Amino acid sequence: MRISAAALFSLALAALAAFAVYKALSWPPKAALFPLVMGIPLLVLAVAQVLVDLREPAAAGEGWRRPLVVFAWMAVFIVLVLLAGFPVAVPLFVFAYLLLESAERWGLALALAAAAWAFFHLLFERLLHFPFDAGLIRDWLTGGGS
Amino acid sequence: MVDALIQGLALVLQWNAFSLMLVGMALGFMVGMLPGIGGAATLALMLPFVFKMSPVEAFAFLLGMHSVAATTGDITSILFGVPGEGLSAATVVDGHPMAKQGEAARALGAALMSSLVGAIIGAIALAISIPIVRPLVLTFGSPELFMVTLMGIACITSLSGLDTKTQMKGFAMGFFGLLLATIGQERQSGILRFDFGFTYLWEGLDLIPVLVGIFAIPEIIDLAVRRTAIAGDKPPKLLFAGVWQGIVDTFRHFWLVLRCSLVGVFVGILPGAGGGVAQWMAYAHAVQSAKNAADRSRFGSGDVRGVLGPGAANNSKEGGDLIPTIAFGVPGSGAMAILLGAFLIMGLHPGPDMLTKHLAVTYSMVWTLVLANIIAVLACLALLPYLALVTGIRGGLMIPFLLLLVFVGSYTANRQIADLLVTLGFGAVGFLMVRFGWPRAPLVLGFVLGKLAETYLFISVARYGYSWVTQPLVLVLMVITALVIVFPYIQERRRRAH
Numbered sequence: 001m002r003i004s005a006a007a008l009f010s011l012a013l014a015a016l017a018a019f020a021v022y023k024a025l026s027w028p029p030k031a032a033l034f035p036l037v038m039g040i041p042l043l044v045l046a047v048a049q050v051l052v053d054l055r056e057p058a059a060a061g062e063g064w065r066r067p068l069v070v071f072a073w074m075a076v077f078i079v080l081v082l083l084a085g086f087p088v089a090v091p092l093f094v095f096a097y098l099l100l101e102s103a104e105r106w107g108l109a110l111a112l113a114a115a116a117w118a119f120f121h122l123l124f125e126r127l128l129h130f131p132f133d134a135g136l137i138r139d140w141l142t143g144g145g146s
Numbered sequence: 147m148v149d150a151l152i153q154g155l156a157l158v159l160q161w162n163a164f165s166l167m168l169v170g171m172a173l174g175f176m177v178g179m180l181p182g183i184g185g186a187a188t189l190a191l192m193l194p195f196v197f198k199m200s201p202v203e204a205f206a207f208l209l210g211m212h213s214v215a216a217t218t219g220d221i222t223s224i225l226f227g228v229p230g231e232g233l234s235a236a237t238v239v240d241g242h243p244m245a246k247q248g249e250a251a252r253a254l255g256a257a258l259m260s261s262l263v264g265a266i267i268g269a270i271a272l273a274i275s276i277p278i279v280r281p282l283v284l285t286f287g288s289p290e291l292f293m294v295t296l297m298g299i300a301c302i303t304s305l306s307g308l309d310t311k312t313q314m315k316g317f318a319m320g321f322f323g324l325l326l327a328t329i330g331q332e333r334q335s336g337i338l339r340f341d342f343g344f345t346y347l348w349e350g351l352d353l354i355p356v357l358v359g360i361f362a363i364p365e366i367i368d369l370a371v372r373r374t375a376i377a378g379d380k381p382p383k384l385l386f387a388g389v390w391q392g393i394v395d396t397f398r399h400f401w402l403v404l405r406c407s408l409v410g411v412f413v414g415i416l417p418g419a420g421g422g423v424a425q426w427m428a429y430a431h432a433v434q435s436a437k438n439a440a441d442r443s444r445f446g447s448g449d450v451r452g453v454l455g456p457g458a459a460n461n462s463k464e465g466g467d468l469i470p471t472i473a474f475g476v477p478g479s480g481a482m483a484i485l486l487g488a489f490l491i492m493g494l495h496p497g498p499d500m501l502t503k504h505l506a507v508t509y510s511m512v513w514t515l516v517l518a519n520i521i522a523v524l525a526c527l528a529l530l531p532y533l534a535l536v537t538g539i540r541g542g543l544m545i546p547f548l549l550l551l552v553f554v555g556s557y558t559a560n561r562q563i564a565d566l567l568v569t570l571g572f573g574a575v576g577f578l579m580v581r582f583g584w585p586r587a588p589l590v591l592g593f594v595l596g597k598l599a600e601t602y603l604f605i606s607v608a609r610y611g612y613s614w615v616t617q618p619l620v621l622v623l624m625v626i627t628a629l630v631i632v633f634p635y636i637q638e639r640r641r642r643a644h
Contacts, residue, residue: 006582013318020325023340031337033607034600035328042321045314052311066371067577070545074363074573077553078566086554094546102542112543116550123176130558 007053014046073097085135087125091117151273154509158517163206163510166199170211171518175525178218189484193491201492202510208488209464209511210518212481213265216460217522220257221533224453225250226376226548227365228358235590236425236460238361240445240452245376247448254530255392256450257457258523260403263396264458265519267407268414268465273512275415275469289614292602293623295595298427299324300630303588312585313634319579320588326351327596334604346564355556355568356593362552363573364580369541369548376541389530395450402451403458406431410459414466424466426591428459438637464515472500472508 017039024035076096080089095113098104124130157163173192189208196204222228224241237257244253286294303316329340330350341347369376396403406428413424432455436442445452471482471489473496489496500508556569579586606614614620 009578009582009584013322017322017325020340027332027337027339028335030335030604031332031339034603035325035339037603038321038324038328042318042325045318045321049315049318052314062581063371067367070367070370071570071574074549074553074570077549078563078570081553081557081566082563086557090550090554094550097546097549098543102545104542112547116547120550120554124554131561132557133561 004053004056006056007050010046010049010053014043014050017043017046069101073101081135083135083137085138086132087117087121088135090120150505151509151512153506154511155513157202157506157510158206158513160202163200163203166203167206167210167514167518168521170207170209171214171522174211174214175218175522178215179222189481189488193484193487196488196491201494201504201507204488204492205485205507205511206514208485209514212485213461213464213515213518214522216464217258217261217265217519218526220261220453220457220460221254221526224253224257225533226362226544227368228362228548228552235357235361236429236456236587237453238365239429239587240447240449242365243446243448244450244453249388249448250376251388251530252392252395252450253448253453254533255389255527256395256453257392258526258530259393259396260406260454260457261461262519262523263400263403264407264410264460264462265464265515267404267458268411268462269512269515270465271408271411271462272465272468272515273509285619288602288605289610289617289620290623292599292606293620293627295599295602297623297627297630298423298430298595299588299591300627303585312583315584316588319584319586320592323589323592323594324596324599326356326589326593328600333601344564346560346562350597351568351593352556352560352565353594354558355565356572357590358552358556359569359572360576360579360586360590362548363569364577366545366548366552367573367577368580370545372541374541375539376544389527392450396454399451399454402432402435403454405435406455406458407462410462411466413459414463415469423591423594424463425456425460426587426594428455429587431455461519465512468511468515472496472511 020035021039021043024032024039027035077089077093080093083089084092091113094116095109098109098112099106124132158167170192189212192208192211196207199207220237220241223235223237224245227238227242227245241253241257244250299320303313303320327350329347331338331341331348338348409428409431410424413427429452432451433442433445436445436451467482471486486496494500494504494507553566553569556565576586578584579589610617615624
């Protein structure tokens with residue numbers, strides 16, 4: 001029998017609830033009360049949902065490829081922020097995404113990346129003075145960690 | 147009292163107070179449109195600037211900013227399916243589907259007009275209730291407030307679930323949300339719960355990354371999958387006609403707007419239950435007031451009533467929120483807690499003084515709420531038809547910008563890379579929930595209410611032992627909750643009998 005993806009999701013939720021309840025049992029009553037009061041019903045409902053899902057035939061699945069590609073891009077953005085900080089990552093990401101993923105023209109991608117940078121810079125850095133971390137690369141170059 | 151009312155208006159209309167209000171509104175307008183940076187965060191950022199202002203100027207500035215942020219937050223929710231504010235997430239549920247069907251202008255018109263009505267009702271409620279609200283708030287103790295939170299979750303789950311099958315999933319998600327709120331240090335015993343060794347989690351998960359992840363990322367992915375503009379192949383109706391229709395909708399469903407405004411005021415009054423709660427409660431009420439199951443099934447796929455209810459509530463809430471803040475110094479929400487800081491900076495002490503000695507200042511706040519909302523709605527209405535055009539831009543161009551808004555917004559929560567990872571993680575959870583038909587609203591409401599619910603439960607048990615469940619008001623609330631839960635089953639049975 002093939003287990004549907006939907007059933008796996010319900011199963012993961014049930015496992016999470018079971019884990020939460022198990023962890024809570026070892027805490028003093030004050031700290032354990034609320035997680036138990038919420039975790040036990042969640043466990044029951046999630047297990048019930050697993051049983052429901054198993055009885056239903058797996059629905060014809062929608063594709064997974066596109067969503068995974070977008071998630072990969074988001075991961076790329078986070079890595080960029082980590083390495084170079086927001087002020088650099090913002091235009092870089094907009095440019096890369098437009099060029100590689102949306103297959104836009106060079107000129108347009110460049111112009112929009114510049115617009116993104118300008119907007120970001122003016123609003124967050126000039127107006128709100130929001131402190132963004134510079135990213136790991138600059139830390140390495142200047143030889144100092146933050 | 148009438149004297150003070152007029153005096154308050156005169157205070158706001160002084161040119162420096164009025165111009166500061168306009169500056170605050172311009173800031174609030176932008177902040178509201180941008181996802182993630184909440185009105186509360188901006189209030190906090192702007193607090194240092196009020197030191198040199200007089201009380202009236204400071205409140206005109208801060209309240210002007212705050213009330214506009216709630217209104218423009220709805221715009222982002224509708225156009226992009228990304229809540230511009232934690233407070234306007236409920237507008238996404240029906241507003242964004244409307245935008246996808248090319249009805250963005252109508253949804254925006256409805257959201258703005260209902261916001262205006264809500265704001266005015268909130269201000270009126272604030273004006274008249276200040277002297278009489280005290281005994282009402284004080285009859286609700288922790289046991290009752292705990293039941294109110296559970297009732298809120300029951301309402302949203304039972305009434306927005308389309309069928310009894312989804313309802314079970316909804317309850318599971320409500321509990322899951324409540325459980326998520328327990329992450330971090332437990333307040334009474336100091337025990338670290340579910341921290342997995344990360345100091346980031348000691349303070350618990352932050353609302354903004356979780357909310358933005360769950361609601362915005364699935365929408366962005368959907369846009370990427372469809373490879374079209376937000377409005378698909380239905381070009382957005384430009385023109386004032388759509389906006390006008392939305393305004394007409396507001397008055398066609400005026401009773402609903404009125405009731406949802408009152409829901410907003412009431413939830414705003416409850417201490418600690420502010421923030422997004424009012425909007426979701428109003429949404430639940432709008433769904434509940436549908437005539438029958440078929441009528442109800444329209445919600446979630448672009449029903450204008452699903453926009454009107456939350457639209458009204460998140461602005462009337464401001465008036466309600468201010469009531470306990472001014473009268474007892476008990477802030478109704480995070481934003482109000484920050485505003486309380488402004489009171490102290492100004493050397494004002496919330497409490498009886500505000501109702502006697504500083505009554506004119508209090509009423510100047512009422513007027514700020516009214517004026518700021520009227521001006522904001524007029525400005526928005528002028529710009530709206532152009533804003534709605536955004537939904538016609540092709541998705542490939544929009545996606546990187548939406549992703550930026552999402553991640554910049556969530557980063558502003560704590561300025562940690564972990565915020566981004568939480569956003570991504572909950573984005574994945576939200577995506578899977580949508581795909582497998584789990585409702586997202588109960589999870590969010592559970593999460594929003596979790597910390598509060600735990601405190602109420604803890605105090606109830608500590609004070610009364612387990613006998614708190616037998617208090618008369620608690621029993622009444624329990625019966626109502628139970629009725630709310632079984633209601634869809636009864637309705638389904640009745641429908642089958644036909």
